[in-house]
Amino acid sequence: MARMKFLCDSERCIECNGCVTACKNANETEWGIQRRRVVTLDDGEIGKEVSISVACMHCSDAPCMAVCPTDCFYPTEDGLILHNKDTCIGCGYCLYACPFGAPQFPKQGAFGARGKMDKCTFCAGGPEEDPVIEEQKYGANRLREGKLPLCAEMCSTKALLAGDAADVADIFRERVVYRGHRNSAWSSVEHEASDAEQLAKSAADLAYDATQSV
Amino acid sequence: MMVKQSGHNHSAWMILLLVVLMALPVTAFAQESADARREAFQSMPGTQPDFWRDAMQGVSGRTQSNSPGADTLIMIEGERWREIRNQWISPGGAIALGGSLAAITLFYLLVGQVKLVHPRTGKRIERWTRWDRAIHWYVASLFIILGITGLSILYAKWFLMPILPTSVWGSVMNAAKNIHNYLGPLFALGVLAMIVKWFKHNFFTMVDLKWFAKGGGIVGKAHPSAGYLNGGEKVWYWVIVTVGLTVVVSGLVLDFPNFGQTRETMQLFLIIHAVASLILMAAAFGHIYIGTLGTEGAFEGMKTGYVDESWAKQHHDLWYEEVKHKSKQ
Numbered sequence: 398m399a400r401m402k403f404l405c406d407s408e409r410c411i412e413c414n415g416c417v418t419a420c421k422n423a424n425e426t427e428w429g430i431q432r433r434r435v436v437t438l439d440d441g442e443i444g445k446e447v448s449i450s451v452a453c454m455h456c457s458d459a460p461c462m463a464v465c466p467t468d469c470f471y472p473t474e475d476g477l478i479l480h481n482k483d484t485c486i487g488c489g490y491c492l493y494a495c496p497f498g499a500p501q502f503p504k505q506g507a508f509g510a511r512g513k514m515d516k517c518t519f520c521a522g523g524p525e526e527d528p529v530i531e532e533q534k535y536g537a538n539r540l541r542e543g544k545l546p547l548c549a550e551m552c553s554t555k556a557l558l559a560g561d562a563a564d565v566a567d568i569f570r571e572r573v574v575y576r577g578h579r580n581s582a583w584s585s586v587e588h589e590a591s592d593a594e595q596l597a598k599s600a601a602d603l604a605y606d607a608t609q610s611v
Numbered sequence: 612m613m614v615k616q617s618g619h620n621h622s623a624w625m626i627l628l629l630v631v632l633m634a635l636p637v638t639a640f641a642q643e644s645a646d647a648r649r650e651a652f653q654s655m656p657g658t659q660p661d662f663w664r665d666a667m668q669g670v671s672g673r674t675q676s677n678s679p680g681a682d683t684l685i686m687i688e689g690e691r692w693r694e695i696r697n698q699w700i701s702p703g704g705a706i707a708l709g710g711s712l713a714a715i716t717l718f719y720l721l722v723g724q725v726k727l728v729h730p731r732t733g734k735r736i737e738r739w740t741r742w743d744r745a746i747h748w749y750v751a752s753l754f755i756i757l758g759i760t761g762l763s764i765l766y767a768k769w770f771l772m773p774i775l776p777t778s779v780w781g782s783v784m785n786a787a788k789n790i791h792n793y794l795g796p797l798f799a800l801g802v803l804a805m806i807v808k809w810f811k812h813n814f815f816t817m818v819d820l821k822w823f824a825k826g827g828g829i830v831g832k833a834h835p836s837a838g839y840l841n842g843g844e845k846v847w848y849w850v851i852v853t854v855g856l857t858v859v860v861s862g863l864v865l866d867f868p869n870f871g872q873t874r875e876t877m878q879l880f881l882i883i884h885a886v887a888s889l890i891l892m893a894a895a896f897g898h899i900y901i902g903t904l905g906t907e908g909a910f911e912g913m914k915t916g917y918v919d920e921s922w923a924k925q926h927h928d929l930w931y932e933e934v935k936h937k938s939k940q
Contacts, residue, residue, distance in 0.1 A: 403654050407662070414675055434676035436684045438665055447662045449684060454650045460693045466764045467784045468772055484781035486788040488764065489868065493878045494693045496647035496685045501678055509869025510792065562653070569656060 399561040400476040401519055403549065404569055405450045408576070409556030412437050412448035416548035416557050420452070423520060423547035424536025430501045432517040432536075433548050450548070450557050453478065453499035453517035461491035461500060469514075475540070476562075477519045482534055487511035519559070520546040651685055680874050692878040700882065701765060704889040711893035715900045725828075725906045728925055735917035736934055744916055746808055750801040753794055758892050760791040765885065795866050799859040806852055812840050813848045818929065828926075839930040847898055850891070857887040 412435050420426075420433040433452035439445040459478045462470035469484040470491075489511055492500040502511035522538030525531035531538060539547065549559035558565045648667065655666075671682045680686060739747070763771070764787060772780050819842035822828075825835040827843050835841075840848070861884035865877060872880075903910050908922035923931040 405655050407655060417675065429677070431676045431678060431681075434674050434678070434681050436672045436674045436682065438662060438670060438672035438684065440673040449655050451655075451684060454654055456647075456650045458646065460647075460689055463697055464693050466768060467781065468768045469781075481777070481781075484777060484784065486781075486784050488788060489877065490696075490881075492679070493874050493881065494689045494696075496651070496687065496689045498678060498680050498683065498686060498874075504869070508867050511868065566653075573656075 400563070401455060401560065402476075402562040402565055403452065403454065403519075403546075404558040404565045406556045406558070406569060406572065407447050407449050409554040410435070410448040410450055411554055411556070413553060415551055415553050416450045419547040419551040420517070423539065424518075425532075426501075426515060426536060427503045430503060430515050432499075432501060432515065434498075450552075451497055451499075452548070453519070454497055455519060460494035460496065464490045464494040466490060471524070473521065475519075475521070477521050479518055479521060479523055479535075480514065480516070481524045482513040482515075485513045487513055489514075491516075517546075520544070647685055647687070647690055679871075686874060688875050688878060692882070695882055696885070700885045700889070704765060704885065707889050707893040708896070711896040715896055719900070719904065724904060727907050727919070727921055728834075729921040731908075731922075732920040734920040736920060736923050736931070737916055738912045738918045738923070739916045741916065743808065744913060746801060746805050747913055750798065750805055753798040753801060754895065757791055757794055757798055758888075758895075760787040761888060762892075763787040764791065792866050795859075795862045799863060802851065802855050802859055806848075806856075809840075809848060813845045815842070815845060818842075819845060834925055834928075836929050837927050838933075839927060841927065843901070847894070850894055854887050854891045854894070858884060858891055861887065 414435050417431060417433050417435060421431065424432065426432060433450060435448055435450045437446060437448045439447065455477045457476070459470060459472075462468075462472075462478060466488060467484045467486055469481045470478055471481070472478055487502060487510065489502060491514060492498070492502065499516045501515045503513070503515065504511065506512065518535055520537050520539035522531045522541065523535030525534055528538065537547070539545065544550065546559045549557045558568060651666065666684045667687065669683055669685060669687045672684060674682045763784065767784065767787070771783070775783065816838070818836055818838060822835045822837055822842040825833065827841065828834040861880045864872065864880045865884060868877065901909070902913065906926070908919055909926075912918040920931075923934070
């Protein structure tokens with residue numbers, strides 16, 4: 398089976414928050430729950446500003462799964478980390494262990510008691526037989542419909558890619574080859590750098606086409 | 612008498628429990644630590660080395676999300692917390708609790724119950740007032756409930772989850788968490804009341820020093836002198852003041868996550884809470900043993916409030932003299 402992964406190309410992310418909106422719309426998450434976010438480092442500093450769209454990374458060795466007192470997480474055949482809201486007790490341990498701040502908690506109870514954890518499912522729903530209940534509890538199951546997560550599908554610059562890790566990596570590798578990396582061997586020479594820029598432009602189109610095939 | 616007869620069954624049961632407890636954390640050792648760096652590097656390639664250095668040091672940026680810590684791309688403390696909790700606290704707690712039970716069992720098998728040297732005189736002396744007993748049993752029952760629910764949160768997934776259907780497991784753990792969170796503050800009030808109520812009895816004196824020197828009468832035949840509370844009871848009191856208050860304060864920080872605590876704060880207090888409460892539980896096993904099975908005639912003091920004259924004379928001779936002197940006036 399596939400090993401599903403997200404990939405965010407920071408050279409392309411323009412911090413439009415389209416992925417965040419798409420996610421919110423596809424999954425109809427509760428008020429205050431934002432499964433995906435865009436983080437901008439060195440905001441406003443010319444030449445340094447970098448934006449990255451981040452949600453659950455569906456880690457190979459997931460810290461959330463390791464610390465969960467009720468073991469409500471489970472890996473799927475596609476390498477996704479999903480969780481069962483029926484066994485989630487809202488303790489927040491997954492949030493403390495997750496390096497990426499993926500787990501989200503609705504504040505439902507008295508004294509700030511947390512509700513059931515909610516996080517990115519890679520638009521793969523959750524452990525529920527009835528598709529209607531599944532959608533209410535976990536959001537969209539686009540994977541079952543043969544679609545990819547809406548955040549990646551709607552990304553205007555195709556910075557955010559989602560899919561089988563090998564495919565996604567291939568697309569990115571292709572981009573890098575044509576784009577030329579600032580630190581790579583040949584682009585340090587100035588006149589060749591401008592050539593590399595030309596190449597990168599045409600490569601961008603190529604990479605865009607590559608994402609359309611999914 | 613009942614106690615004496617069931618003694619062997621009791622210790623056999625404790626050994627069994629110990630074996631089970633010791634076997635649990637073995638599975639926890641098998642995990643290898645996560646690699647946020649690798650995960651992040653795979654999903655955020657093409658960035659500059661400067662960016663990586665910043666992200667890996669947990670530098671904050673800007674984001675539209677209002678979730679706690681959302682402006683930080685990578686929270687590096689998470690993996691350390693996972694390691695401390697899974698690799699150190701889980702097995703360490705099991706070793707502490709199991710070790711405490713093992714030591715008590717061994718002690719019981721080797722030394723046995725401390726008997727009354729002289730037969731009961733039938734004269735009964737009031738040792739614990741109604742207030743004392745109310746506070747003691749209030750704290751004790753909450754302690755046991757909080758202990759069981761707290762240990763469930765730490766260990767139940769290793770032994771309870773495999774035997775329960777998922778829906779039942781979910782309800783049990785939800786109940787455990789809610790009971791733990793709602794009774795916690797009530798336990799805090801009890802501990803505070805206890806500390807205030809018994810404060811005046813718990814200053815160490817030279818008598819206690821001699822009591823310690825003689826090992827509390829456990830070693831050797833002669834029973835050292837003691838006042839109303841002996842050195843051991845005072846130590847337990849100060850354990851409650853220090854470790855108990857640590858458990859209570861850290862618990863309150865965790866119980867009310869609505870004051871903007873950061874993830875790092877919660878991690879720290881979870882570690883403090885777990886370590887302190889496991890120490891307290893391991894120590895409480897000793898307290899429970901001495902107060903019930905370990906000492907003939909001790910339990911009735913906290914149950915009825917009264918102890919037998921010969922028990923008082925044997926274990927708290929100075930207090931006994933004091934009471935006798937007062938009653939003559």
